[in-house]
Amino acid sequence: MLPVKMCISASAASRIIFQCLRFYCQKPPKKLRICEAVSSSDMGTNVKVQGWVRSVRHQKQNLFLHVNDGSSLQSLQVVASSQLNHRLLTFGSAVEVSGLLVKSPSRRQEVELQANQIHVVGECNPVDFPFKVKERHDLEYIRQFPHLRCRTNTFSSLLRIRSEATTAIQLYFRDKGYVQVHTPVITSNDCEGAGELFQVEQEEDGGQPFFSVPAYLVVSGQLHLEVIAGAFPGVFSFGPTFRAENSQSRRHLAEFFMVEAEISFTQSLEDLMKVMEEMFRSTTEHLLAQCPEDVALFHKHVTPGHNVRTQSISTKYQHQNTMITYTEAIDILNRSSQKFAFETDWGCDLQTEHEKYLVKHCGNIPLFVTDYPYTLKPFYARDNLDKPLHTVAAVDLLVPGVGELCGGTLREERLDLLKTRLALAGLDETYRWYLDLRRFGSVPHGGFGMGFERYLQCVLGVDNIRDVIPFPRYSHSCLL
Amino acid sequence: MLPVKMCISASAASRIIFQCLRFYCQKPPKKLRICEAVSSSDMGTNVKVQGWVRSVRHQKQNLFLHVNDGSSLQSLQVVASSQLNHRLLTFGSAVEVSGLLVKSPSRRQEVELQANQIHVVGECNPVDFPFKVKERHDLEYIRQFPHLRCRTNTFSSLLRIRSEATTAIQLYFRDKGYVQVHTPVITSNDCEGAGELFQVEQEEDGGQPFFSVPAYLVVSGQLHLEVIAGAFPGVFSFGPTFRAENSQSRRHLAEFFMVEAEISFTQSLEDLMKVMEEMFRSTTEHLLAQCPEDVALFHKHVTPGHNVRTQSISTKYQHQNTMITYTEAIDILNRSSQKFAFETDWGCDLQTEHEKYLVKHCGNIPLFVTDYPYTLKPFYARDNLDKPLHTVAAVDLLVPGVGELCGGTLREERLDLLKTRLALAGLDETYRWYLDLRRFGSVPHGGFGMGFERYLQCVLGVDNIRDVIPFPRYSHSCLL
Numbered sequence: 001m002l003p004v005k006m007c008i009s010a011s012a013a014s015r016i017i018f019q020c021l022r023f024y025c026q027k028p029p030k031k032l033r034i035c036e037a038v039s040s041s042d043m044g045t046n047v048k049v050q051g052w053v054r055s056v057r058h059q060k061q062n063l064f065l066h067v068n069d070g071s072s073l074q075s076l077q078v079v080a081s082s083q084l085n086h087r088l089l090t091f092g093s094a095v096e097v098s099g100l101l102v103k104s105p106s107r108r109q110e111v112e113l114q115a116n117q118i119h120v121v122g123e124c125n126p127v128d129f130p131f132k133v134k135e136r137h138d139l140e141y142i143r144q145f146p147h148l149r150c151r152t153n154t155f156s157s158l159l160r161i162r163s164e165a166t167t168a169i170q171l172y173f174r175d176k177g178y179v180q181v182h183t184p185v186i187t188s189n190d191c192e193g194a195g196e197l198f199q200v201e202q203e204e205d206g207g208q209p210f211f212s213v214p215a216y217l218v219v220s221g222q223l224h225l226e227v228i229a230g231a232f233p234g235v236f237s238f239g240p241t242f243r244a245e246n247s248q249s250r251r252h253l254a255e256f257f258m259v260e261a262e263i264s265f266t267q268s269l270e271d272l273m274k275v276m277e278e279m280f281r282s283t284t285e286h287l288l289a290q291c292p293e294d295v296a297l298f299h300k301h302v303t304p305g306h307n308v309r310t311q312s313i314s315t316k317y318q319h320q321n322t323m324i325t326y327t328e329a330i331d332i333l334n335r336s337s338q339k340f341a342f343e344t345d346w347g348c349d350l351q352t353e354h355e356k357y358l359v360k361h362c363g364n365i366p367l368f369v370t371d372y373p374y375t376l377k378p379f380y381a382r383d384n385l386d387k388p389l390h391t392v393a394a395v396d397l398l399v400p401g402v403g404e405l406c407g408g409t410l411r412e413e414r415l416d417l418l419k420t421r422l423a424l425a426g427l428d429e430t431y432r433w434y435l436d437l438r439r440f441g442s443v444p445h446g447g448f449g450m451g452f453e454r455y456l457q458c459v460l461g462v463d464n465i466r467d468v469i470p471f472p473r474y475s476h477s478c479l480l
Numbered sequence: 481m482l483p484v485k486m487c488i489s490a491s492a493a494s495r496i497i498f499q500c501l502r503f504y505c506q507k508p509p510k511k512l513r514i515c516e517a518v519s520s521s522d523m524g525t526n527v528k529v530q531g532w533v534r535s536v537r538h539q540k541q542n543l544f545l546h547v548n549d550g551s552s553l554q555s556l557q558v559v560a561s562s563q564l565n566h567r568l569l570t571f572g573s574a575v576e577v578s579g580l581l582v583k584s585p586s587r588r589q590e591v592e593l594q595a596n597q598i599h600v601v602g603e604c605n606p607v608d609f610p611f612k613v614k615e616r617h618d619l620e621y622i623r624q625f626p627h628l629r630c631r632t633n634t635f636s637s638l639l640r641i642r643s644e645a646t647t648a649i650q651l652y653f654r655d656k657g658y659v660q661v662h663t664p665v666i667t668s669n670d671c672e673g674a675g676e677l678f679q680v681e682q683e684e685d686g687g688q689p690f691f692s693v694p695a696y697l698v699v700s701g702q703l704h705l706e707v708i709a710g711a712f713p714g715v716f717s718f719g720p721t722f723r724a725e726n727s728q729s730r731r732h733l734a735e736f737f738m739v740e741a742e743i744s745f746t747q748s749l750e751d752l753m754k755v756m757e758e759m760f761r762s763t764t765e766h767l768l769a770q771c772p773e774d775v776a777l778f779h780k781h782v783t784p785g786h787n788v789r790t791q792s793i794s795t796k797y798q799h800q801n802t803m804i805t806y807t808e809a810i811d812i813l814n815r816s817s818q819k820f821a822f823e824t825d826w827g828c829d830l831q832t833e834h835e836k837y838l839v840k841h842c843g844n845i846p847l848f849v850t851d852y853p854y855t856l857k858p859f860y861a862r863d864n865l866d867k868p869l870h871t872v873a874a875v876d877l878l879v880p881g882v883g884e885l886c887g888g889t890l891r892e893e894r895l896d897l898l899k900t901r902l903a904l905a906g907l908d909e910t911y912r913w914y915l916d917l918r919r920f921g922s923v924p925h926g927g928f929g930m931g932f933e934r935y936l937q938c939v940l941g942v943d944n945i946r947d948v949i950p951f952p953r954y955s956h957s958c959l960l
Contacts, residue, residue: 033657033713035657050713050744050745050923052711052921053921069712069713069744070659070711070712070713071657071712071713092920092921093921094921094922094923096745121745121922121923121924122893122918122920122921122922122923123921124919124920124921125919125920128919128920129920146707146913147707147913147914147916147917148707148710148916148917148920150707150708150710150711150712151710151711151920151921156711156712159659159661159708159712160659162660162662163654163659163660163661166660166662167650167654167660170646170647170650174643174647177513177515177551179550179639179640179643180642180643180646180647181639181643181950182642182646182720182737182949182950183950183951184720184735184950184951184953184960185665185697185720185722185735186678186697186722186734186735186953186958187958187960188958188959188960189960197682198666198680198681198682198690199680199681199682200678200679200680200697201678201679201681202677202678202679202724210678210724210726210734210955210956211734211953211955211956211957211958212956212957212958213958215958217665217666217680223960224950224951224960227626227627227628227630227950227960228630228639228950230628230630230631231532231550231630231631231636232549232550232551232630232636232639233513233530233549233550233551239719239720240662240664240665240719240720242665242666244682244690246690254666254690254691255664255665255666257662264530264549265530265576265601413602433626433627433960434627436627436628437627438602439604439605439608440572440602440604440605440608440609440628440631441532441533441572441573441574441602441603441604441631442574442601442602443530443574443601443602444601469662470661470662470663470664470704470707470708471663471664471704473664473666473691475690475691476690476691476692477691477692478666478667478668478691478692478693478695479668480664480667480668480669480703480704480707480913
């Protein structure tokens with residue numbers, strides 16, 4: 001701690017005396033968070049705040065600071081006699097300030113703090129500090145400093161938004177009676193059947209593998225959720241999932257968060273779509289209500305004009321969301337005059353370019369695409385038993401800007417069909433336990449997953465997925 | 481679906497006629513969860529419930545079922561004419577039942593369902609199904625069936641409790657203004673300095689490592705939380721952490737959940753202890769209020785007599801929790817007549833046997849042990865600069881039955897001390913970024929972690945940690 005001596009300015013003597021009296025004779029100053037201080041109506045209260053200096057302005061007689069502690073985007077204006085100035089009082093330094101809360105004469109804020117004491121708790125050399133006062137650094141620049149970027153307004157807002165969105169999703173499911181399940185990270189399953197798996201091994205590789213079987217980082221908690229859905233009306237999980245995709249794209253991470261839900265006794269894709277839609281709407285409404293300033297920062301400075309889209313997505317969702325089948329989607333793509341890099345024959349997987357085209361074509365609103373080819377989806381997708389175009393009961397939710405946000409299927413609950421399909425793939429022994437779920441009290445059920453970072457990209461309009469997660473992991477990058 | 485024909489019993493003709501009229505002429509039955517049905521006061525309502533059969537009793541004229549859907553521990557009693565019986569209506573089968581909600585003549589429940597239609601949705605061969613009707617299987621037995629054990633009353637209760645405890649912890653921190661941070665699972669740090677790390681690599685090991693650096697599963701999110709605590713008053717994380725401990729103990733898992741909190745501008749261990757204590761109390765009170773039946777099941781059948789302890793821990797916490805220093809703890813152990821397997825000289829780590837003895841010695845209440853030897857704790861622990869017994873500002877919370885539940889420290893915020901310590905260990909280059917946190921606006925701060933499974937063991941009295949997590953991972957075991 002570097003104490004800075006108490007000082008009495010010459011102006012407004014009577015108020016200062018009153019202030020000193022309070023300081024010495026009465027109870028110690030009340031410790032407030034900045035968010036409490038800036039919205040306080042208790043003028044004249046002796047308070048103490050702690051935080052980091054976001055700006056310093058030194059005039060002849062007065063010193064003006066803005067102090068922020070992360071409890072809100074807004075900083076508290078501190079006014080002090082210039083005698084309280086100190087060479088260590090710089091942008092980025094940590095301070096503890098005591099004084100009186102007063103009505104601010106400026107229109108820019110309601111409240112300010114008349115300081116009678118300022119401690120510099122931790123210094124910050126402005127030459128070495130990578131962020132500069134009053135400069136608005138872009139997301140790419142601050143991304144280079146994963147250990148410091150939370151000290152910028154933008155990333156601090158992102159972290160508050162991420163935290164509130166987490167709460168909103170969990171409250172949504174809890175209110176609907178879902179049980180939250182902690183599905184494991186380490187698994188001996190290979191859920192999607194595809195590669196792109198991270199393998200887990202003990203560092204000291206002393207012969208036998210730690211788990212006696214090959215173990216992987218989970219790519220989806222679905223199969224584990226299905227286990228639990230065998231005894232509950234609805235379950236959900238919210239946690240990290242992994243893909244060893246060698247990609248430098250703006251849409252992929254090696255470690256990302258996924259919300260997954262599984263609903264028992266459900267027989268239609270409409271039931272799943274309803275949950276996706278309600279979750280999206282309720283989470284977005286919660287965010288707009290709880291973090292209006294933080295969301296506005298993104299819409300104003302990071303992606304100007306995006307706010308219109310967010311609000312309209314949220315509203316349009318209610319009235320206008322559109323549903324087409326995969327077969328109709330292929331028709332639309334084939335009738336389009338646009339040249340695509342990937343082919344669009346029936347049976348092909350939809351690529352991001354196709355998804356974005358379809359969303360635009362349908363009026364830039366959330367779009368459900370249903371009933372994908374049987375061969376495109378994993379073994380657990382429910383067979384529609386249709387011909388000649390053989391499909392499964394699958395649905396993807398595509399949204400403007402992002403493309404695929406959610407993907408879900410009804411699960412094959414019919415033992416004989418599932419058994420045949422697994423046997424054909426030579427997987428019936430591996431998934432014997434999964435077949436057991438259909439052997440004992442099987443019910444029609446289905447579920448979906450939503451990429452949490454993609455959701456944040458969609459709502460905030462952030463182009464690069466690395467800017468919506470605190471510590472991004474992707475190929476060739478695992479900082480900290 | 482296997483439809484079972486509608487049937488009208490001979491008794492109470494007028495009520496049946498009324499019932500049929502409703503069924504055919506009025507709106508379709510209202511779909512209710514079992515928890516809604518058993519607590520309903522809407523007698524005479526035509527409802528539909530879905531769930532799994534927990535018991536079947538067949539009398540001459542009547543059929544009695546108990547149907548459970550996981551929405552509560554309580555099942556709904558269904559009464560039907562014996563003509564509605566069906567050979568597939570067995571213990572474990574999934575059913576859909578429609579009928580009238582009526583006041584139950586029995587004292588054992590308020591409400592029962594007079595069925596007019598029963599569909600067996602999914603059969604269950606009682607010979608193959610590993611659980612038997614009306615048998616109370618012990619935890620060790622059901623642990624052999626990780627894909628089915630959620631279908632037992634005990635594990636279904638555990639999952640509801642785990643979900644509510646998750647909510648309670650998150651609400652506690654949110655109410656106090658903490659920001660929830662998703663710390664990464666994959667990291668290039670080796671936080672505790674010790675081995676016991678899982679390494680992560682891409683399955684197809686084609687030359688260069690995926691991340692270009694060795695990557696591990698995180699053992700603690702603390703260092704990442706400290707990054708974010710550099711811009712917020714308080715942050716927390718709640719997620720999986722990993723130890724490659726080759727242990728078959730009842731207290732260790734390779735993958736377990738941890739709550740971690742980091743508090744800025746804090747200078748005393750008392751501040752940390754207060755948060756640990758409040759979090760414990762508020763979570764336990766929430767559980768006792770929200771899941772009284774589920775908690776009671778454990779206290780009645782799994783660990784008889786434990787309820788007294790849970791309630792008294794929660795209460796005693798408020799009035800009587802005790803605090804001793806490590807040095808006092810060593811004194812107590814050395815004065816004890818008990819023989820310990822591990823030595824108890826000053827400087828030794830406290831083992832579980834020591835922790836349990838200390839808790840007992842102090843009256844079987846939560847016990848804080850503070851100020852551990854400098855050499856026992858990692859580099860980030862704050863030096864007390866004391867002599868001749870050199871200690872750091874660390875605190876562990878020990879609880880009855882479990883031993884160590886939480887561990888925390890004040891973090892070394894003084895750049896020079898941290899630099900020297902890291903340089904001595906040859907880690908100053910590796911942790912350059914961590915030193916940066918002290919270079920730019922450093923503040924006194926501290927934090928702690930709590931093992932979530934240990935918390936559940938403590939509150940429920942469950943002896944084996946594998947019984948409080950849905951999919952336990954430990955050496956030589958990674959089922960599903």
